[in-house]
Amino acid sequence: MTTGTTDPARERLRRWRLVLGGDAADGTGHALSGRDAAMDGALAALYGKRDGPRPGRDRSAGLGASAPSVARWLGDIRTYFPSPVVQVMQHDAIDRLGLATLLMEPEMLEAVEADVHLVGTLLSLNEAMPETTKQTARAVVRKVVEDLEKRLATRTRATLTGALDRSARVSRPRHHDIDWNRTIAANLKHYLPQYRTVVPERLIGYGHAAQSVKKEVVLCIDQSGSMAASVVHASVFGAVLASMRSISTRLVVFDTAVVDLTDRLDDPVDVLFGTRLGGGTDINRALAHCQSRITRPAETVVVLISDLYEGGIRDEMLRRVAAMKASGVQFVTLLALSDEGAPAYDREHAAALAALGTPAFACTPDLFPEVMAAAIEKRPLPVPDAR
Numbered sequence: 001m002t003t004g005t006t007d008p009a010r011e012r013l014r015r016w017r018l019v020l021g022g023d024a025a026d027g028t029g030h031a032l033s034g035r036d037a038a039m040d041g042a043l044a045a046l047y048g049k050r051d052g053p054r055p056g057r058d059r060s061a062g063l064g065a066s067a068p069s070v071a072r073w074l075g076d077i078r079t080y081f082p083s084p085v086v087q088v089m090q091h092d093a094i095d096r097l098g099l100a101t102l103l104m105e106p107e108m109l110e111a112v113e114a115d116v117h118l119v120g121t122l123l124s125l126n127e128a129m130p131e132t133t134k135q136t137a138r139a140v141v142r143k144v145v146e147d148l149e150k151r152l153a154t155r156t157r158a159t160l161t162g163a164l165d166r167s168a169r170v171s172r173p174r175h176h177d178i179d180w181n182r183t184i185a186a187n188l189k190h191y192l193p194q195y196r197t198v199v200p201e202r203l204i205g206y207g208h209a210a211q212s213v214k215k216e217v218v219l220c221i222d223q224s225g226s227m228a229a230s231v232v233h234a235s236v237f238g239a240v241l242a243s244m245r246s247i248s249t250r251l252v253v254f255d256t257a258v259v260d261l262t263d264r265l266d267d268p269v270d271v272l273f274g275t276r277l278g279g280g281t282d283i284n285r286a287l288a289h290c291q292s293r294i295t296r297p298a299e300t301v302v303v304l305i306s307d308l309y310e311g312g313i314r315d316e317m318l319r320r321v322a323a324m325k326a327s328g329v330q331f332v333t334l335l336a337l338s339d340e341g342a343p344a345y346d347r348e349h350a351a352a353l354a355a356l357g358t359p360a361f362a363c364t365p366d367l368f369p370e371v372m373a374a375a376i377e378k379r380p381l382p383v384p385d386a387r
Contacts, residue, residue, distance in 0.1 A: 018043065039080045045073055046093055074111040087115045094121055104129050106136040114140045116148075116338070120228025124277040142269050148236045148365070149268075156240050156369040163373035164215065164246050179204050215299050215376055216248045217241055218290045222306035223253045225278045229338035230305050233365050235268040235275075237337075241372075242266065250293060254286035255279035256311065282312035287320045298328035301375045305334045308349040308360065317349075322356050330375040333360040337368060359383050 013030040018040055032040050077086050090112055094100055100121060103109060112118060122129075122137045129137060182204040190199040219241075221227070221234045231253070241249040242265035250262045253275050264270040283306055294300050302324060310317055325331050333353050335345045342362035350360040361383050363371055374381045 035080070038076065042073060042076045042080060046089060046096065074108075078113060083113060086113045087117065090115075091117045100125060104133050106133050109133065109136045109140050112140070114144050116144060116229045116232050119144050119232050119272070120277065123228065123231070123272055123275060124225060126273060127276070138269060138273070141272060144232070145236055145268050145272070148233065149240065152236060152365055152369075153240045155366075156237065156372075157244060159369035159373050160241070160244065160247070160376065163376040167215070167377050214246055214248060215301065216250070216294070216296060217372070218250045218252065218293070218300065218302045220286050220290050220302060220304045220306075221251070221253045222281060222283070222286075222304075223255055223275045223277055223279075224281050224307070224309070226307055226343050227305070227336070228277055229340060230334070230336050231275055231277065232272065233337045233368075234305055235271040237365075237368060238265050238271065239268040250290070252286060252290055254282065254289075256282045256285075258282075258286050258289045260289070280311045281306070281309055283308070283310045284312035284314075284317035284320060287317060287324075291320060291324055294324070294327075294329065297324065300328075301330045301332065301372065303332045303334065303372075303375075305337050307335060307343050308333075308346040308353075310346065310349060314349065318352055318356065321353065321358060325356065325358070330378060331358050332371060332375050332381065333358050334363045334371075335360050336362040337365065338362075339364055 010030075014032070014036065017030040017032060018036065074090070077089050081089065094103075094117075103112070103118075103121060104125060109122075119141050122141060126134075126137075183200050183202070184198055186202055186204055187198050187200045190201055191197070192199060219234055219238050221231055223231055235251070238249055238251040241247050242251075249265060250260070251265055251271065253259050253261060255276065256279060259274065259276075261271050261274045264274055283304070287302075287304070290302055294302075321331055333350075335342050335350070345360070353360050359381070363384075367382065367384070370382050
């Protein structure tokens, strides 16, 4: 985004002028032209001074409410700014300019830069979206989902396959299944110095995950509006887990109602369009549904993804978590499954869960395979340091 100038002082003035927006009080005295002026116009349309109040709407200067003008603006920002900046500006435009309704037009959807936040917006508009737009919206969502799968699937399968193999170690292995490193470590007290050897009184071996172990994973996802990015990532992970023969995966989404989307796990786009972002929250009801489907608690991992703002019966929710843990279930509570960090959440409920041995923490998509591997192996979770 440089103009080719070789004067460092002038370049600093140019950058400050773009940042400050050209108000009379910006103090730069620097005039823009050409590409810089066009960039400044795109920024001013979103972040510039407000016009006078308009009924029911507070808009930035320079960007009308019509689809053609917004489409041109979307094209401009993709020309002048890198993709991560474009995504931030689109997100701000949806919040500041009320562009959600315009996203229900196919032409608008084709002009935007697809990302997780846009998918969340489209899902929240799903029920109001006209049929003429839904096909385009699905195409946009599918692109984001496929990009996430490419990024996350291979590492997730590799990490969890290793965890499943380790969790399937058996005490009476066949010769070719013996884990000699762990067997020797476990029998060092039986070392015979005169023979310079270890007597392996207890053999430790590897089972075959695909044949001898089958873990059950239940993803229980809060679909309130603040959890949109988590719903997108969890749906992708659910599809990846469901593709592994050694894991039986169930996916449940909830607000005040509970919807089991397990039969759609072969296509995360179908899962996402089966959600309904927004509404209240009844975690207790959702956990009751999940608990009723557990048949092998000692081999089950339940992952609750929620900001913990419970609209149901708090004490009963906590008793239900305690009961599942007492039966052998590995219970994981994630405040978010996204790259944005921890959202606002109910700290009292988080503290109560921590007291039950279930710390609640935000998790990035890149960390999620390690969290699941730890849960499968029944070892401490890799909880990020609180900052």
